[in-house]
Amino acid sequence: MAETMEQYMSKTRVDYGSGVARPKIENKDNFELKGGAIPSKTVADAKIAIQEMAEYSQKLHNRISKSRSTETFDGLAAIQAQQKNLGREIKKVNKEVYDAQVRCEQCKGPHYTKYFPLKEERKTLEEAYYTQFGRPFQGGGYKAVALGFYQRNNANPSYKKRRQSMEDTLRKFMSESEMRQIENSNLIK
Structure with a gap:
């Protein structure tokens, strides 16, 4: 019983060739095809x-x-x-x-300069802007805030460094009041 694995396997493979089982056929004449489409035909x-x-x-x-x-x-x-x-x-x-x-060279908008309106159109645009808002047109520049979002640059004038004194303010007020009074007097006459 002390056989090795190889000895045991060789005993079980006596009739096998290279791992393929081949049945022994003694008499070749015993084969007969039964049924099917081809044997019954010419x-x-x-x-x-x-x-x-x-x-x-x-x-x-x-x-x-x-x-x-x-x-x-x-x-x-x-x-x-x-x-x-x-x-x-x-x-x-x-x-x-x-x-x-x-950006446009004329208005700094997010488009090519060649797509900017002609000078005549720009003038009418400025006039329309002036009449609509009551102040002069300040050719609109734009800045890109985020992708696809443009915000107009508001060119706010910087405040004056020197504040007017109270005397200057009163003088200006008095002169304007006097001018209004003269105009009203002339209208009444």
Whole structure:
């Protein structure tokens, strides 16, 4: 009983070749095909039946490979379409970023100078602005606060460094009051 594993395995594989079981067939004449489509047919009919089976097999193979190639083609087309869409989106974003960086030379707005209104249009724009708000037009500059968001620069005049004295303020008030009184007197006459 003290056999090694190799000795034991060699005893169990006596009739086996290279790991493949081969049954011993003593008498080859005992084989007989029973049933099926081909044995009952003549040679010519059997040949036709085999050709039909081969054609059917080929059609089945073509249908399967065609559906696989169609699926692959559809997937490829979808990827290409998505790639084109991404390309367009990137171009749009790049243009917006570039426009925001370039700015108009006339009004400092987020557009090209060539898209700025002509001088005549600018003049009417200034007049409309003046009449609407009652103060002169201050060519609007813009600054980019965030991506896609522009805020107008309000060029607020800096306050005077030196405050007027109380005497200067009163003198100015008195002179304006006197001028109004003279105008009113002239209107009444």
